[in-house]
Amino acid sequence: MGCGSSNPQNVVEPSKQPVPTENTENLPKAISTRSVRSTKSQNAAASRTSLKQSVENVNPTSSSNLLFKKSLRQSSPNNFKLNYFDLTGRGELIRLVFAAGNINYEDNRVKFEQWPELKELMPLGQLPTLQVNDEFVLVQSLSIARFVAKEAGLAGRDSVEMAKVDAVLETCKDFFDLFAQQVGPQLRNATDEKEEIVRDFLNNVAPSNLQKLQQLVEQYGSEGFSVGEQLTVADLFIHDIITNLIFLDAFILDSYPLLKQNRNATESNDSLRSYLEQRKQLNRRRS
Amino acid sequence: MPSHKLNYFNLRGRGEIIRLIFAAAGAEFTDNRIEFDQWPALKADAPLGQLPYLTIDDSTHIPQSMAIARYVARETGLAGKNNLQQAQADAIVDTIMEPVNYYWSNIFKIQDANEKAEAFKAFLVDQGAKGAKNVEKLIGLYGSNGYSVGDSLTWADLAVYDVASALLSKHPEFSDKFPVLAAVYKNVLANEKLANYVKNRPETPF
Numbered sequence: 477m478g479c480g481s482s483n484p485q486n487v488v489e490p491s492k493q494p495v496p497t498e499n500t501e502n503l504p505k506a507i508s509t510r511s512v513r514s515t516k517s518q519n520a521a522a523s524r525t526s527l528k529q530s531v532e533n534v535n536p537t538s539s540s541n542l543l544f545k546k547s548l549r550q551s552s553p554n555n556f557k558l559n560y561f562d563l564t565g566r567g568e569l570i571r572l573v574f575a576a577g578n579i580n581y582e583d584n585r586v587k588f589e590q591w592p593e594l595k596e597l598m599p600l601g602q603l604p605t606l607q608v609n610d611e612f613v614l615v616q617s618l619s620i621a622r623f624v625a626k627e628a629g630l631a632g633r634d635s636v637e638m639a640k641v642d643a644v645l646e647t648c649k650d651f652f653d654l655f656a657q658q659v660g661p662q663l664r665n666a667t668d669e670k671e672e673i674v675r676d677f678l679n680n681v682a683p684s685n686l687q688k689l690q691q692l693v694e695q696y697g698s699e700g701f702s703v704g705e706q707l708t709v710a711d712l713f714i715h716d717i718i719t720n721l722i723f724l725d726a727f728i729l730d731s732y733p734l735l736k737q738n739r740n741a742t743e744s745n746d747s748l749r750s751y752l753e754q755r756k757q758l759n760r761r762r763s
Numbered sequence: 764m765p766s767h768k769l770n771y772f773n774l775r776g777r778g779e780i781i782r783l784i785f786a787a788a789g790a791e792f793t794d795n796r797i798e799f800d801q802w803p804a805l806k807a808d809a810p811l812g813q814l815p816y817l818t819i820d821d822s823t824h825i826p827q828s829m830a831i832a833r834y835v836a837r838e839t840g841l842a843g844k845n846n847l848q849q850a851q852a853d854a855i856v857d858t859i860m861e862p863v864n865y866y867w868s869n870i871f872k873i874q875d876a877n878e879k880a881e882a883f884k885a886f887l888v889d890q891g892a893k894g895a896k897n898v899e900k901l902i903g904l905y906g907s908n909g910y911s912v913g914d915s916l917t918w919a920d921l922a923v924y925d926v927a928s929a930l931l932s933k934h935p936e937f938s939d940k941f942p943v944l945a946a947v948y949k950n951v952l953a954n955e956k957l958a959n960y961v962k963n964r965p966e967t968p969f
Contacts, residue, residue, distance in 0.1 A: 479814075594877070599901060599904055600858065600897050600900065600901070608847065611846055612851075613904070614847075614850050614854060615849070615854045615858075616853065616854040616857040616858065617852035617854075617855055617900070618857065619850050619854040620850065620854075622850065622853060623846060623847070623849070623850035624855075626846050626849075627846065634821060635837055635838060636823055636834075637832065638833075638837070639817075639819075639825045639830055639831070639833070639834035640823075640825065641812075642825075642829070642830035642833055642834065643825050643826050643827045644828065645830070645832040646829050646830050647811070647825035647826075647827060675931060688811050689810065691810070692810070695810060695824075722895055
């Protein structure tokens with residue numbers, strides 16, 4: 477499943493406010509809280525001390541950073557709690573990394589009614605945040621995604637690969653920011669201009685950005701992956717963006733064969749595929 | 764360490780953070796400053812047709828200033844001591860870049876000098892001040908004693924320095940308004956190698 481133990485506690489309240497919309501991914505049709513407890517309870521006490529201990533034995537100048545990943549993962553399972561709205565938006569990439577990495581975490585989906593009170597407690601008054609071992613709060617969606625990717629071994633296998641992964645992530649971020657800025661508002665509250673705005677985005681903004689991604693995939697990747705020859709968080713961000721675009725144009729990848737191949741390669745990850753299937757089912761139940 | 768060549772314009776802009784990291788660490792690199800009239804002929808060499816890009820061992824090319832900076836920080840031991848600290852440094856830099864990117868996209872491009880000055884003034888008290896407060900909040904959470912993260916120099920400190928130094932020359936009141944950032948700025952300048960680099964770097968309009 478990728479985001480829970482074998483007996484997750486799923487609390488799904490019936491939809492109170494059906495919102496008429498075409499895009500089920502980004503709008504909260506069911507205002508619900510789904511809190512999937514991780515299996516951390518057995519290791520809660522141990523994880524805090526072992527994390528602190530493991531940190532001290534690391535060589536900070538090791539260029540591959542494999543020591544870091546190893547030391548954190550060898551300690552008892554860390555306790556992760558993701559706080560984000562019950563949307564995909566800027567939180568979904570993090571969920572994809574947890575899923576593909578098959579790491580347990582608490583997926584705290586914040587209801588809009590809860591938000592004003594919770595906002596005061598979040599360092600920058602924003603979501604997503606990631607609580608680690610009840611001790612640290614991380615902010616900024618991409619930084620959180622990169623952190624979780626490192627924990628999961630999905631950030632690149634050595635320092636140069638990590639740089640390539642980052643180059644793809646930053647290129648995705650530029651694209652995602654444009655999407656959020658230009659199309660986002662229309663997805664939340666469609667106006668008469670929606671069709672024109674979407675068409676303008678698809679014709680004038682998306683192509684150059686997709687070309688850039690395709691270029692990097694060609695330069696850095698093999699076996700369909702964007703960097704190196706196995707799955708990284710770079711593939712997951714590409715996947716997330718394309719999912720958003722497919723809602724606007726189901727055939728968008730027809731013009732980008734390398735990205736189509738990349739999407740297939742990404743979905744060959746079993747725990748990710750399982751998560752995506754679950755996500756599809758949940759959206760079906762809501763509509 | 765592999766050999767590194769930074770390819771960027773003869774400006775600070777989006778490339779300077781990378782130069783500062785190399786400088787603070789005392790690490791060697793080739794600082795390939797490209798003049799505007801040379802650029803069209805060289806554009807095809809750049810991975811995404813953009814600058815900066817970093818060339819590693821004459822063979823691998825990395826675009827995206829933040830990806831380059833994070834890689835160089837990692838190579839020089841300035842990324843953060845463990846995965847968590849690295850995430851904290853990343854988050855601080857992300858937060859600094861929000862108003863910086865806004866500036867590049869919306870203010871910098873204004874042609875009319877007066878309009879630009881007005882827009883910049885408004886930006887300072889709005890996005891600029893909000894961004895600065897947010898960065899101070901994170902430094903309060905993650906750092907100590909004039910360090911943004913943990914208790915030693917990271918590239919997050921250098922990113923604070925890069926922005927602050929651009930501002931302070933024209934807006935000295937900035938250090939009173941944002942004492943936490945001012946402390947980081949001062950701390951960075953205490954790094955001899957960095958101070959030396961800044962003293963000797965080419966003067967450029969931005």
